[in-house]
Each structure stands twice: as structure tokens, then as C-alpha cells.
Amino acid sequence: MVPVQVKGEVLDMRRVGAYHVLSLTAPGITDITRPGHFVTLGIGGEESSMVLRRAFAIHQVQSRGVYGGTLDVVIGVHGKGTRWLSERRRHDVIDIVGPLGRPFVLPKERVACVLIGGGYGSAPLFMLAEQLRERGCRVDVVVGASTEEKLFGVLDLKRLASTLTITTDDGSLGEHGRVTDVLPALMDRVDAGVVYACGPMGMLQAVAELATERRTYSQCAVEEAMACGIGVCMTCVVPVIGEDGVTRMLRSCVEGPVFRGDRVRWADVGTIPPDTLGAPEQGGH
Amino acid sequence: MTRAVISSGPMPGTEPTMHMDMATDLAGILMPSPVLTASGCAAAGRELDQFFDITQIGAVVTKSVMLQPRSGRPTPRMAETPSGMLNSIGLQGPGIDRFLEHDLSWLDERGARTIVSIAGRTVDEYAKLAARLRTAPGVDGIEVNISCPNVEDRGQVFACDPTAAANVLQAVRRNSDPRMPIFAKLSPDVTDIVGVAESVVRAGATGVSVINTLLGMVINPDTMRPHLAGITGGLSGPAIRPVAVRCVWQIRKAFPDLPIIGMGGIRSGLDALEFILAGADAVSVGTVVFHDPSSPMRIHEELEQALVERGFATVAEAVGYAHRGADPVDQEDDLDFISE
Numbered sequence: 310m311v312p313v314q315v316k317g318e319v320l321d322m323r324r325v326g327a328y329h330v331l332s333l334t335a336p337g338i339t340d341i342t343r344p345g346h347f348v349t350l351g352i353g354g355e356e357s358s359m360v361l362r363r364a365f366a367i368h369q370v371q372s373r374g375v376y377g378g379t380l381d382v383v384i385g386v387h388g389k390g391t392r393w394l395s396e397r398r399r400h401d402v403i404d405i406v407g408p409l410g411r412p413f414v415l416p417k418e419r420v421a422c423v424l425i426g427g428g429y430g431s432a433p434l435f436m437l438a439e440q441l442r443e444r445g446c447r448v449d450v451v452v453g454a455s456t457e458e459k460l461f462g463v464l465d466l467k468r469l470a471s472t473l474t475i476t477t478d479d480g481s482l483g484e485h486g487r488v489t490d491v492l493p494a495l496m497d498r499v500d501a502g503v504v505y506a507c508g509p510m511g512m513l514q515a516v517a518e519l520a521t522e523r524r525t526y527s528q529c530a531v532e533e534a535m536a537c538g539i540g541v542c543m544t545c546v547v548p549v550i551g552e553d554g555v556t557r558m559l560r561s562c563v564e565g566p567v568f569r570g571d572r573v574r575w576a577d578v579g580t581i582p583p584d585t586l587g588a589p590e591q592g593g594h
Numbered sequence: 595m596t597r598a599v600i601s602s603g604p605m606p607g608t609e610p611t612m613h614m615d616m617a618t619d620l621a622g623i624l625m626p627s628p629v630l631t632a633s634g635c636a637a638a639g640r641e642l643d644q645f646f647d648i649t650q651i652g653a654v655v656t657k658s659v660m661l662q663p664r665s666g667r668p669t670p671r672m673a674e675t676p677s678g679m680l681n682s683i684g685l686q687g688p689g690i691d692r693f694l695e696h697d698l699s700w701l702d703e704r705g706a707r708t709i710v711s712i713a714g715r716t717v718d719e720y721a722k723l724a725a726r727l728r729t730a731p732g733v734d735g736i737e738v739n740i741s742c743p744n745v746e747d748r749g750q751v752f753a754c755d756p757t758a759a760a761n762v763l764q765a766v767r768r769n770s771d772p773r774m775p776i777f778a779k780l781s782p783d784v785t786d787i788v789g790v791a792e793s794v795v796r797a798g799a800t801g802v803s804v805i806n807t808l809l810g811m812v813i814n815p816d817t818m819r820p821h822l823a824g825i826t827g828g829l830s831g832p833a834i835r836p837v838a839v840r841c842v843w844q845i846r847k848a849f850p851d852l853p854i855i856g857m858g859g860i861r862s863g864l865d866a867l868e869f870i871l872a873g874a875d876a877v878s879v880g881t882v883v884f885h886d887p888s889s890p891m892r893i894h895e896e897l898e899q900a901l902v903e904r905g906f907a908t909v910a911e912a913v914g915y916a917h918r919g920a921d922p923v924d925q926e927d928d929l930d931f932i933s934e
Binding site for chain 2: 311312313314351357358359360361362390404406533534536537539540541542543544545546547557558563578579580581585586587588589
């Protein structure tokens, strides 16, 4: 898989709850996209004062049709760059690079899979659910958010999953609480073979720890701040334990964004653990 | 200056295609283009080779490598700033052994020209790095990073002290092939960059790379603390371009024949032209790569167009062109003024 850089045309921008869904033409990208891949979008046009691209998980792709390949991303407006994006309209042109990153690994056997999405972290789980079902895997989905408005794609997920469980911190929809409150019972009930998760770091940590305690394989898509998205800048690193037992600072953009849940040192994200390869002896780098 | 002649007019309905020889001789490194990558913004070429043919640009300047593997600093390592960014990576890298085995050998096999950037904590580490590179195939030049702002001890920014800078360059020169082009990468965070340039040239540098990032800082208004885990970081991008052009100008003025690689916020061919007119023999493009991974090749093409449009037949003709004397008419006016 080799990523490409293309000009995409905005086909549609629509509000969904607290988010915006942007549909773009993406020639050459959609055919090679797998669940968990992401794209980066150039912000503000050619003379932009915002020099860094913004990364988004690919939500959906349509490979065929009159536009020759289109993709959807879900945008949460957090700052100037995402606001600019949310203000794009039909026919505007956006620079796209993708597909990027390591996608989710799919099981060879027909095991039961539990998919967990926090906020708009549910976006890449749609394609994943479809492909798992095509392989004959049972798919159960849990989505959680602080409040109803910040859930994404509840109706569509209901259609894709054997069961959909919703949790909100404020109880505005579904169970009052967090995804990890309902996860253990669900994993037991369906005899989960794999857990997939995408969402904020805190949620990923809790899900990965639960899965690891139960000796269940987990795959987590992280959301780290990136500058380049293609592996050259080294800003998006997280501490990950390798097969050799050595911790390294790995780039979320090329060695992730999907990591094995039991390999990421979640509690140490944002630090350099002292036993990391090349860690400073004292005082920091 | 000879003027390039556009041999044929534009075909009806097409843009005129104007080409010139972009070949550049940078301190003996023969390159098909004066456009290089900037250290730290292209890793070791592999990733960018997906977006353009890295053998078609001047050279890949690799991310500064140290003797040992290095984890770098905690995250957040980056903050976007107006027309720029702060980075606080802290020289994360694989160490020289793995770099030679895994990265340099790939670049050599790929046929890319390579300028290897090295960084040490002590003069001795720089000497050892140079010695390791002496026997490694595929090194076209060495860039000595004496100006990374992201180190634990600001006293270690060798480029801020002419004597310390000279000590490093002397050590690298002594341990390198005498014919190896060696560039000292200078910091703009000094009072007298020309003085530092003079010092490293006396110590054996073949040329200079100007500029590294400027030391900067961002405070997050939500957390009301420094945004970067490393507190301070290096500012790069178009925001620093005028500072970089000024540094190139000053050094070219002082050293008419010194090989200079100019860099700092280049985003377009016209930006690259500015550096060349100020006196850069070649340019490195860095932060723009994060915005546009194909940009080195695009900037090469835009620069070619800009040079042709201005009547230059070679890149060398344009180097330092902004330093030429004032137009004769103006000079006469000046003389009249003085005689009164």
C-alpha cells in the first residue's frame, strides 16, 4: 500500500450531532483503503498560515460510482483548522494524503468481535464491522460519549451489529456510565475473541487493560497529535513494547494508529519511560 | 549575465514550457537540482520517496543522527503557530549503527545523493560520528548540527559560541576524508552569525547551512502551562523566512565564495529564489513537507520556472544576484549628492 496525494472535491458536508461529515472525491485512495486507515487534509488553502495537516480516520469509502472513488471523514471542531474544514462547501477542493497508517488486523477465524467507539471514535468502526461480518464474525458494538449529542452513527451501527450498547456519562441516552462498565458482561456473554477500540486515550487504556486481564486480544486505534502523518516528523510517538520486550517510542502515524492493546504502555503515554530504548540517563533530552 | 532564450513561442492553447539546466555544484557535490530536504523533515528519505522520486532532487539531508539510539522528549512535541510550528522532538533516532545499516545503505542503493546530519553531546561524539561516516559508502556530504535547540543543556548549543562551534568542526574535519564537504548548521539565535560562520570556516568547514530553528515557546491558554512537554521548542516554517534570508545575506556578503545551503520557511519556488538571490548555492525545504509531502519536487519546478522567467541560464548565475551593485543611474545620483 503506497499512499497518494490528490486533490479532492467536496461533495457534501453535513451536520451529524456535534460533528460534521465531509464527503470528498478521493481518486486512487479508496481502492486501497482498509478499516483503520486515515487521511490527512491540508488546511486553509495554499497560502494558509496553518502549516500542519489534520488527520482523520476514514469513516466510509465508495470505490465505484460517478465520482470514481469517494470517502467520508467525521470532523469534530476543536480549533481553527477543523473549523475551517467544517466551513467547506460543495465543489471546494481539499488536498488529501492517504490512505495512511496501519489498519486493523482482521481475525482469520470466525470469532466474536466487540467494537468500542468513544465519541466520534466510532467512525472507523463502520467499515470494520462490515468486513468482520463478511468474514462471518459476530459483531457487537459499544459506543459511549459524555452526552447524546457526542455519540456518532448510532442508527447505522444498530444495523451493522448483532447488538448495540450505548453509554453516556450523563445518562442522556443508553446506560448511564462508561463503555467499560458494560464491556466485561458483554465480552463474557458473546465469548469475545477480539476487542477493537477507537477513541480517547483514557478510554483506550481502560478497554485495553480490561481485555488484557481477560486474555483477550485487543486492537486500539490511537489519536495522537500529528504534524506530518507520513512518518517523518516524529511528533506523534507513544511508548510501545516490542516483540523483543524493549520499549520504543513509536510513531502513531506509520507504526500505528492501530496498536495491540497489550503492547502500548498506556499509563506512560506523554512520558519517556526510563527503560525506553535511548531514554535519557537523567534530566531529559 | 547571459540571458536564457526561450526558443519557441507558446503553442496555441498551451502554457510555454520553459526549461533550463538546474544542475548545481555544491562544494563539489554535483546535483541535478539546488533543492534539498532539510534535516529532520525528511527522516532518511524513504517516506518521501512514496510521493516523489528522491533521486531527482539535489540531495536528501537526513535527520540528525547521534552515536547511540535516542528516545527523544515526551509528548506533546509540537505546536502549530502562525505560519509555522514549534517542535520539541529532542533528536529521537536509531543511533549511528542502525542508521548506517538500515537508512544510509537504503539511500545509497536507491541512488539518492545524501548529506548526513550528525549531532553529538560532546566534541568527542562528533569526532566519533565523523570517523564512522568516513568508511561508510554513500555519504556525499556531512551537515554538522551544532544548533539543535532541543537539548537538555542550552550551554550545549555549540553554534551559540564561536569557539565551541570551531572545536566541533575541527574534530569533524580531522576525522573525515579531506575531500568530504562539511557544512556547519548555524543557529540564528546569536548576536553575530557572521562571526560564528567565520569561526567554523577557519576550523575546517567547507560551507554553512543557515538556519536552524529559532528557540520559541507557546503557553496553552486552557491549561495555562507551557504547551510542549519540553517547555521550549524550535520555531520553523514561513514565519522565520525573513530571518533566514537575512542570515544568508549577511554571510554571503562576508564570504563571497563560501558554499551556503539556505533554509527557513521555504514553501514555494519564489521563496527558494529569494534565498538564492540572497546568496544561497542550494536550498533545503523542511516544514513545508509536513504541509505538502510532494513539495520538494514542486519547489524545484517552480524555481526552474522563476529562474527562466528572470533570464537566468544557470542556477549559479542567480546566486547572490541581490548583492549586485546599484544601477548606474542611481550611482551617479549618489555621486552628485556626495559632491554637493
